[in-house]
Amino acid sequence: MxxxxxxxxxxxxxxxxxxxxxxxxxALGYTPEQAIDEAKRCLNCKNKxxxxxxxxxxHIPDFIAKVAEGKFDEAYDIISLSSSLPAVCGRVxxxxxxCEGKCVRGIKGESVAIGRLERFVADYHNANCKxxxxxxxxxxxxxxxxxxxxxxxxxxxDLVRKGYKVTVFEALHTAGGVLVYxxxxxxxxxxxxxxxxxxxxxxxxxxETNTVIGKTVSIDELMDEQGYEAVFIGTGAGLPxxxxxxxxxxxxxxxxxxxxxxxxxxxxxxETSDTPIQKAKRVAVVGGGNVAMDAARCAKRLGAEVYxxxxxxxxxxxARKEEVEHAEEEGVIFKTLTNPVEILGYHNPNDKKxxxxxTVNGIKCIEMELGEPxxxxxxxxxxxxxxxxxxxxxxxxxxxxxxxxxxxxxxxxGLETQKWGGIIADENGKTSRKGVFAGGDAVTGAATVILxxxxxxxxxxxxxxxxxxxENSKK
Amino acid sequence: MFEIVKRKELNxxxxxxxxxAPRVAKKAQPGQFIILRTDENGERIPLTVADYDREKGTVxxxxxxxxATTEKLNxxxxxxxxxxxxxxLGRATxTDGLKKVAVVGGGVGCAIAxxxxxxxHSLGCEVHAIAGFRTKELVILENEFKKxxxxxxxxxxxxxxxxxxxxxxxxxxxxxxxEQYDEVIxxxxxxxxxxxxxxxxxxxxxxxxxxxxxxxxxxGMCGGCRLSVGGEMKFACVDGPEFDGHLIDFDEAMERSSIxxxxxxxxxxxxxxxxxxxxx
Numbered sequence: 001m002x003x004x005x006x007x008x009x010x011x012x013x014x015x016x017x018x019x020x021x022x023x024x025x026x027a028l029g030y031t032p033e034q035a036i037d038e039a040k041r042c043l044n045c046k047n048k049x050x051x052x053x054x055x056x057x058x059h060i061p062d063f064i065a066k067v068a069e070g071k072f073d074e075a076y077d078i079i080s081l082s083s084s085l086p087a088v089c090g091r092v093x094x095x096x097x098x099c100e101g102k103c104v105r106g107i108k109g110e111s112v113a114i115g116r117l118e119r120f121v122a123d124y125h126n127a128n129c130k131x132x133x134x135x136x137x138x139x140x141x142x143x144x145x146x147x148x149x150x151x152x153x154x155x156x157x158d159l160v161r162k163g164y165k166v167t168v169f170e171a172l173h174t175a176g177g178v179l180v181y182x183x184x185x186x187x188x189x190x191x192x193x194x195x196x197x198x199x200x201x202x203x204x205x206x207x208e209t210n211t212v213i214g215k216t217v218s219i220d221e222l223m224d225e226q227g228y229e230a231v232f233i234g235t236g237a238g239l240p241x242x243x244x245x246x247x248x249x250x251x252x253x254x255x256x257x258x259x260x261x262x263x264x265x266x267x268x269x270x271e272t273s274d275t276p277i278q279k280a281k282r283v284a285v286v287g288g289g290n291v292a293m294d295a296a297r298c299a300k301r302l303g304a305e306v307y308x309x310x311x312x313x314x315x316x317x318x319a320r321k322e323e324v325e326h327a328e329e330e331g332v333i334f335k336t337l338t339n340p341v342e343i344l345g346y347h348n349p350n351d352k353k354x355x356x357x358x359t360v361n362g363i364k365c366i367e368m369e370l371g372e373p374x375x376x377x378x379x380x381x382x383x384x385x386x387x388x389x390x391x392x393x394x395x396x397x398x399x400x401x402x403x404x405x406x407x408x409x410x411x412x413x414g415l416e417t418q419k420w421g422g423i424i425a426d427e428n429g430k431t432s433r434k435g436v437f438a439g440g441d442a443v444t445g446a447a448t449v450i451l452x453x454x455x456x457x458x459x460x461x462x463x464x465x466x467x468x469x470x471e472n473s474k475k
Numbered sequence: 476m477f478e479i480v481k482r483k484e485l486n487x488x489x490x491x492x493x494x495x496a497p498r499v500a501k502k503a504q505p506g507q508f509i510i511l512r513t514d515e516n517g518e519r520i521p522l523t524v525a526d527y528d529r530e531k532g533t534v535x536x537x538x539x540x541x542x543a544t545t546e547k548l549n550x551x552x553x554x555x556x557x558x559x560x561x562x563x564l565g566r567a568t569x570t571d572g573l574k575k576v577a578v579v580g581g582g583v584g585c586a587i588a589x590x591x592x593x594x595x596h597s598l599g600c601e602v603h604a605i606a607g608f609r610t611k612e613l614v615i616l617e618n619e620f621k622k623x624x625x626x627x628x629x630x631x632x633x634x635x636x637x638x639x640x641x642x643x644x645x646x647x648x649x650x651x652x653x654e655q656y657d658e659v660i661x662x663x664x665x666x667x668x669x670x671x672x673x674x675x676x677x678x679x680x681x682x683x684x685x686x687x688x689x690x691x692x693x694x695g696m697c698g699g700c701r702l703s704v705g706g707e708m709k710f711a712c713v714d715g716p717e718f719d720g721h722l723i724d725f726d727e728a729m730e731r732s733s734i735x736x737x738x739x740x741x742x743x744x745x746x747x748x749x750x751x752x753x754x755x
Contacts, residue, residue, distance in 0.1 A: 171694050173512060173519075173559040181696075210561040212694055216498050238696040242708060249703060249727055251734045258697035266518065266691065274518040274543050275691075276738035355737070358730030405695050407713070 003040035006109030011116050013326075020300050020330035023185045023269055027091075032070070035120040039068035041105060042112045049102035050114060055454035056154075058082040060099055060114055067117055076125040079118060084157035084200075085150060085453060087126060087192045088179060090119025093450045094320045126195050136204065139163035141467050144228040146213045146408070149177020150449045151234030151440025153200060154456030155463075160203045162464050167228075168205060171212040174265060177236055179449070181265040182257070184294050186301070187323075190264075214407035219415075223435060229470070230435045230463045233423060234456055237402040237441035243286070247343030248398070252278060252360035256287070256295045256399035263298050280304045280395030284363045286340055287399030288312065293323040295397045296332045306332045307391060311339040311368050311381040337368045339381065341388065343396050362390045402446045412436070420445070429459030430466075437463055476556035477511075480533055485615040488540045489583050490549050491525065497532030499562045505590040506568030506685065506717055509534060510693045512559040513551065518544045521690050523587040523662075523716070524563060534562075537586030537615075543742035564693040565716045568660070568683075570594060575601040577649065577656045578624070579642050579671050581663025582608060587685060588662040589616050593623040601625055603649060603656075607642035607667070611635035643670050650678050658683060661720060665729045672720035684720035686711045688731060702728050 012028040013019070019026050030038065042064040050060040059078050066075035079086045095101070095115035103111035141164050145152045148170040156166045174180050176193045201207065211217060213235075222228045240255030242248050259277070262268040266275035283299040285292050288310035299306045308327070310317060313336050317324055328334065344362035348354040367387035370379035404421040416424045416432040422445055429437040439455025441447055481493035499509060508523045526535035538545050551557070568591050576595055580588030585606045596602045604624035608614050609632045621627045628645045629637025638645065646659070661671040662685040675682040690700035693712045700711040705722035709715065 171561070172692060173561070210559050211498070212561060212564065215562065215564055215694075216502065238694070240696070240698045242698070244708075249701060249708070249731065251731060255698040258691060258699045261691050261697055267516075272516050274516055274547075274742060276518075276735040276742075278734070355733050358727065407694060 002043055003037060005041060008041075008110045008113040008116070009034045009038040011113070016326075016329040016331070019186065020297070021303075023301055025189050026186050026326055029123055030116055030120045032072070032120075032124070035067055035072075035117060036070055038113050038117060039064045042068070043104065045104050049104065050099040050112075053098040053100075053102040054082075055098065055450045056082045056457055058099075058118070063121065064112065064114070064117055067121060072121055072124045073128075075121045079121060083453070084154050085196050085449075086118050087122035088150070088188060088196060089450055089453070090115050090117075090122055091188050091192075092183060092320075092448075094448060096321050098450070126192070136161060137163055138165055138204075141165065142167070142228045143463060143467075144169065144222045144226075144231045145234060146219075146231065147171075147177055147234040147236055147440075147442070148175035148197075148207060149179060149234060149236050149440065149452065151236070151442070151452035151456040151459075152177065152232065153196070154453040155232045155234060155439070155460045156205045156456075157200055157203070158457055158460035159463060160200070160205050162460075164464075164467075166205050168207045169211045169213050169217075170207060170209045172265065173209050175207045175209060181261045182291065182294070184260065184264055184298055186297070187294065212407065214411040219408065219412045219433075219436065229467055230437065232429070232456070232459050232463060233408060233431070233436065233438040233442055234440045234452070235405055235408060235442045236452070237446040238405045239403045239421075240398065241400045241402060242398055243340065243400060245340060245342055247345055247360070250343055250345040250360045251358050252280065252395045253343060254278075254395070254397045256285070256291045256397050257402065259295050259397050260291070260298065263302075269298075269302060277302070278395055280393075282393040283307065283395040283397060284309050284335075284340070284391055284393045285397045285399055286310075287401070288317040288319060288336075289399060289401070290319045290323055291401075292397075292399035293319045293327050293332075295399050297327055297330060299395070299397065300330055300332055304395070307393070308332055308334045308336075309338050309340060309363070309365060309391070310334070310336045312378065313337055313370060316370075316378055335365070335391070337370070337381065338365045339368050339383070340365050340396075344390065360394055360396055361392075363393050363396055364388055364390050402441075404442050404445065427458070428462035429455060430462060435466065437466075476558060477560040478556045479551055479553055481535075482551070482553050485537065486613050489537060489586070489613070489615055490540070491535060491537045491586075492548075492551070493526075493528075493533045493535045494557060494560055495532060496534050496560045496562075499560065500527045500529050500532045500534050503527040503534055503563040504567030505594045507563035507565050508687075508693070508716060509536060509560060509562030510564065510690075511536075511548075511557050511561075513544065513547045514558050517547065517558065519559070519691050519693075520544050521564070521687065521693055521712075523685070523687065524590065525586045526590055534560075537583065539583040541743075542739040543746040546743060546746045561693070565712060566714075568594070568717060570598055570600070573598075573600045573657050575603075575654075575656050577603045577605065577646060577654075577659045579605045579646055579659060579661040579663070580607070581642055581667040582613065583615075584663030584667075584685075585616055585620070588660070589619055589623065591660055591662070592620060596623040596625075603654065604628070605630065605642045605645045605649075607631070607645075607663070608636065609633070641670070642667060643674050646671065647674055650680070656680055659720075660717075661685070665725055665732060668720065669725035669729075672723070672725070676721050682720035683717045684723055685717045686715055686723070686728065688728065689734060702731070
């Protein structure tokens, strides 16, 4: 008999006023009992709309059925067929727009908590599994994967399972890409990312950190000198955007990338870290996406009063719903329908050597209202005349989105890109260069972890096909 | 891990290390930089390439002890290893078509000016090198500069080495004596580069300055190294580190360089105290 409760099983979380002072994970995960109870809410309906909402097509009702039976390992095996990073996806996917958004239980009441169940199954597996050395037969072909974020890791995982010898190149000193430098510990513990990467290494994937493709080694060298038959570019969208308003170079203005990297990758919030971070008192985070929420919640945890400054309204915030709710609960103040026009700084006219010179001491904003829908379908924000005001802050974090890094484009001849820098690739990830594939944010511009994983998966299949057809034509 | 194969103290606060990093050595060019981390809790710091040996697979960097990280770095010995060493990053110095150049270095910046002078010299360009230091004990690379230039002028603030005065004094004297340079390349403390650029602007000589701002990744990701060049926002790590000196907003760059001064002082003291304890 299915569980006909209209509401999801709540997932236990740290209390807002406790967690906004620490970096431990906010959500604590289901117990096995809660997971089984939640799994029983799935009707196992015929059409499986949830699967169509999943970019990597996880067999959702099948794994949930196993959870309902208490067979968690079997549930994990089902998820693994489609997803190589379930513990990550369960935490960071925008389920409300994907699987859960399509769930029939959501028509009357709340959808099945698919994300929470995925997370439970992956965590259960990680806590109880042992890593075995892989017994996959090597097919003798080598593939280079550039970037160890979600697209690269997924592509590497699929290829190594097909028998390819895969090397992943990472520019930073730790593998994981945005999962490590971008998404904070309290939303995605780094131990989980590490566990997923250890799993890939056990399968035979080699990871070379401290290697900047385009600088240390070029794609041509990888293919012509080092024997890689195909390359997958999953370098993401790493370049921060600024607003081009006065004052953006003042001390105390960060790109969200810098602020988050200092905290997440460099662990600047710990006493033991040598990396500094400003201990701000009042912070304005400009933007309304997941990255803005992450930056705001990090700043809160460092002890600041935090404002989200966003030019549209609450309903238009592009962030995941849960992130907005968590930020509000933790005391982040939302200044919506507000747009910055200038960042103000301190200057001591009498002392040129005053260390505070050039430091942020406010952000001038203007109130906005929503007009007609624009090309994106969202209502266009318009300035309200004479509504400027100054928000008293000593730190501003710009979370306005990112664009792809030109390092590879500039050093790879014949690799075509869009005007804004995105690599041009077809629906299978094929680029204008033979044997070179690309996917994820490097192609689409900043998007989500799961879409990048989907692109990595598609490209892995295309690379497999490409190498096999090359092999066949030789015969 | 990246082993330190050679270590030499050039003066009390400046140390040279040669690091085993074959892939970086294979590609490195004068003007480029690397980023290193001493250990797991270490900060990522950029250091400009001072020399490289493609056959041995080593890269030499020269650093001044200014904070906790360089203090830690200075405690490492030959045979010790750095946990991370990545590069070469940034654009190389442009040397095409240069026939006569004045290379102006100040303090530890001379460590970066030297490979540039050496490369230009080896390409047949006439190099006049001016190196400035506060005092005699701080002079580094004097012989190396002599070998890499047709004219070498050593300056010190107190007159204890070479001539007494600033590098700008020496440069202006050369210009006034009728020397005509295609370009001036300057590398050193921000105030020094600012005044070199003001001087050459007066005489209308193209000048390139090498910037070394705070950064994390060195690949364009954090934007921490941004500066204003001709009113436009540039990232030193990918657009530089060398820029047209007449267009750089040096005052802003100087302000930005002090962002973490307090933290640095605190961490430096902490590191020194820790080492003192170990010695006791």
